Amino acid sequence: MIIDGKGLAETIKGELKLEVDAIRERGGNIPHLAAVLVGDNPASASYVRNKVRFCEGAGFESTLIRKDSSITEEELLEIIADLNENEDVDGFIVQLPLPEHIDEDKVTMAIDPRKDVDGFHPVNFGKMAQGLDAFLPATPYGIMTMLQRYEIETSGKHCVVVGRSNIVGTPMSILLSRKAYPGNCTVTLTHSRTKDIASECLRADILIAAIGIPNFISADMVKEGAVVIDVGINRVEDDSRKSGYRLVGDVDYDSVYGKSSYITPVPKGVGPMTVTALMMNTLKAAKQK
Numbered sequence: 001m002i003i004d005g006k007g008l009a010e011t012i013k014g015e016l017k018l019e020v021d022a023i024r025e026r027g028g029n030i031p032h033l034a035a036v037l038v039g040d041n042p043a044s045a046s047y048v049r050n051k052v053r054f055c056e057g058a059g060f061e062s063t064l065i066r067k068d069s070s071i072t073e074e075e076l077l078e079i080i081a082d083l084n085e086n087e088d089v090d091g092f093i094v095q096l097p098l099p100e101h102i103d104e105d106k107v108t109m110a111i112d113p114r115k116d117v118d119g120f121h122p123v124n125f126g127k128m129a130q131g132l133d134a135f136l137p138a139t140p141y142g143i144m145t146m147l148q149r150y151e152i153e154t155s156g157k158h159c160v161v162v163g164r165s166n167i168v169g170t171p172m173s174i175l176l177s178r179k180a181y182p183g184n185c186t187v188t189l190t191h192s193r194t195k196d197i198a199s200e201c202l203r204a205d206i207l208i209a210a211i212g213i214p215n216f217i218s219a220d221m222v223k224e225g226a227v228v229i230d231v232g233i234n235r236v237e238d239d240s241r242k243s244g245y246r247l248v249g250d251v252d253y254d255s256v257y258g259k260s261s262y263i264t265p266v267p268k269g270v271g272p273m274t275v276t277a278l279m280m281n282t283l284k285a286a287k288q289k
């Protein structure tokens with residue numbers, strides 16, 4: 001079965017809009033998301049565009065702050081300090097990656113945890129790891145929401161996560177091992193130094209691919225009936241497309257589809273759910289203010 005991330009995102013957008021309409025009617029605080037985009041990385045620009053578009057569809061307010069890649073770290077930290085202070089902004093994100101001369105850790109730490117709707121700040125990450133109330137990082141939160149809405153059983157399942165990034169693989173492994181639903185999985189976190197990734201993947205009831213290598217997961221790495229979640233969004237050259245490229249995931253979809261019980265496509269799978277999760281966090285931030 002194909003997990004329709006795009007359709008689910010639309011459904012949740014409608015639910016969020018109803019809540020925002022009710023807030024508006026009673027004269028409450030309309031959620032306001034700000035996004036900072038540095039430089040002209042086309043993929044980042046496209047992600048941020050989607051976030052702003054989703055805000056409009058759900059009745060949120062949004063502000064896009066675009067800066068040239070020549071911006072200094074100091075200038076960027078000033079923008080963050082202003083957003084932290086700005087009473088009108090409930091939550092904000094700084095789109096990653098940032099140019100090399102800017103320290104991403106420093107930028108992440110500068111964000112007020114109460115406005116950190118990406119859930120990247122160590123305060124939110126730490127709370128998440130301890131099972132306390134926190135802003136969950138957008139992509140893992142989107143995947144958790146998918147599993148929940150599709151009522152996929154996770155308790156006692158063996159989950160294999162491929163990739164240990166701070167924003168996807170590592171938090172995903174923590175969330176699925178928590179004592180909760182979705183959760184209660186036995187988790188294996190694999191990465192570039194794992195001795196035999198294929199045999200680890202073959203043991204997965206739930207396989208989460210987040211490594212950024214096109215079509216890395218082939219059918220012979222997937223157990224019959226596995227749930228396959230593909231986080232990859234890779235641009236590969238394709239002269240038959242007007243854009244000159246097409247998007248493919250980390251999973252070789254065509255061959256893996258037949259072996260899976262559930263699978264997310266790329267595009268229209270995890271991507272739209274990441275944006276949805278960010279909006280759920282922004283509404284939460286607006287309510288907490």
Ligand code: GUN
Binds near residue numbers: 094095096118167
């Ligand atoms: N770059 C890739 N994914 C993300 C994300 O979820 N948030 C931000 N800020 N940058 C990203």
